[in-house]
Amino acid sequence: QNMALLLITYVINILCAVCWKSLFIKYQWKIYNKTTYYFIIKNIALNTKQLNNFVLKFNWTKQYNKMNIVSDLLNPDRVKYYYKEDNQQVTNMNSSNTHLTSNKKNLLVDTSETTRTQKNKFNYLLNIFNMKKMNQIITKRHYSIYKDSNIRFNQWLAGLIDGDGYFCITKNKYASCEITVELKDEKMLRQIQDKFGGSVKLRSGVKAIRYRLKNKEGMIKLINAVNGNIRNSKRLVQFNKVCILLNIDFKEPIKLTKDNAWFMGFFDADGTINYSDKLKIRPQLTISVTNKYLHDVEYYREVFGGNIYFDKAKNGYFKWSINNKELHNIFYTYNKSCPSKSNKGKRLFLIDKFYYLYDLLAFKAPHNTALYKAWLKFNEKWNNN
Structure with a gap:
């Protein structure tokens, strides 16, 4: 008889999901809107081990209607079982099911078809997995943004050094770097100091401030x-000598594009x-960069357009400039x-407003109008930067 019952159990096992009652209770598997049936089978020998009770579970669908006969044979008092913590409106166990009284603490019957509100363990684990994947994506994105900003900072720094910097080797064979800028641009030198160390000191007798780095x-x-970003004609020779001293492979300057922050670093300097x-007809906006060597301002004309001319003042220098709205934009x-890191950046961000008022002819509006007052206010803001 036991062998026959075991055979029937094996057949059911092929079509149904089997879970042990002990595991069911231990892990508290969640049950949802599906109508799920459990069958209590007593005293079945399996692998020579006596299992007093185990739960046979399968979803009640049209596909398994043929199992009604088998389930009725195994358990005439078939009932629905749910865990109390996962359900609402749970009634007391039917006293007629006397063979279930020993499990009264764990299994309840006559449960309503109320929609279950708790998420099952699978969905819970799936949500954790999705959250981890999302965190990985966000972390990679943040790292990518950080890496990109770091590259641009280095490009900007190279441009600043090309314009206002200096590499040198002392008599004691120590390499150093110095950058001297206007006093009002101290903030950008502090950014460099935060990244590489060094000192920032006021230069005596002039309205300038100097950054110096000399530790190895x-x-x-x-x-x-x-x-790979240093390209100034004079600075390139100095930089090469420092690379040899520090045993660092020198990289030739990369090709400049509009995405390279070197232009802004050099602009902040020169x-x-x-x-x-x-x-007294209309204001003319000019953006320019000057240097002693034509080669060092030629990059601007190649990328941003404009013109270059030679100015005889101050022992002579080459000047690149753009003077029309299209190139300014x-x-x-x-x-x-x-973005510019110097005080000049404040004026660069006012270009849009300048042309807004310029197109409205605010500069020559009647003096008693709000439009002219807006121009005066803009002019005051411009001169304060």
């Missing part, structure tokens, strides 16, 4: 950061932005992706 560890870090109205857009 900091110099190695800085040289590796700007390597650039200007201003407008004038000498003829190109440089304005570039400043958004590679």
Whole structure:
């Protein structure tokens, strides 16, 4: 008889999901809107081990209607079982099911078809998995953003050093780097100091401030950061000598594009932005960069357009400049992706407002109008930057 019952159990096992009652109770598997039936089978020998009770579970669907006969044979008092914590409106166990009284603590019957509110363990684990995947994506994205910003900072720094910096080797064979800027641009030198160390000190007798880095560890870090972006004719020779001293492979300058922050670093060093109205007709906005060597300003004309001319003042220098709205808007857009870190950046961000008032002819509106007052207010803000 036991063998026959075991055979029937094996057949059912092929079509149904079997779970042991002990596991069912231990892990508290969740049950949802599906109508699920359990059958209590007593005293079945399996692998020579006596199992007093185990639960046979399968979903009650049309596909398994043929199992009604078998389930009725095994358990005439078939009932629905749910865990109390997962259900609402649970009634007491039917006293007629006397063979279930020993399990009264764990299994309850006559449960309503109320929608279950708890998530099952599978969905819970799936949510955790999805959250981990999302965290990985966010982490990679943040790392990518950080890496990109770090590259642009190094490009900007190379441009600043090309314009206002200096590499040198002392008599004691120590390499150092110095950058001297206007006093109002101290903030950008502090950013460099935070990354590479060094000192920032006021220069005596002039309205300027100097950054100096001379410790070997900091110099190695800085040289590796700007390597491949130093391109100033004079600075390139100095940089090459420092690379040899520190045993660092020198990299030739990479090709410049509109996405390279070197332009803004060099602009922060040797650039200007201003407008004038000498003829009292209309203001003329000019963005320019100056240097002693034509080669060092030629990059701007290649990428941003404009013109280059030679100025005899101050022992002579080459000056790149752009003077029309179209080219100004190109440089304005570039400043958004590679923003200036000097005080000049405040004026660069005012280009859009300048042309807004310019197109409205605010500069020559009647003096008693709000439009002219807006122009005066803009002019005051411009001069304070």
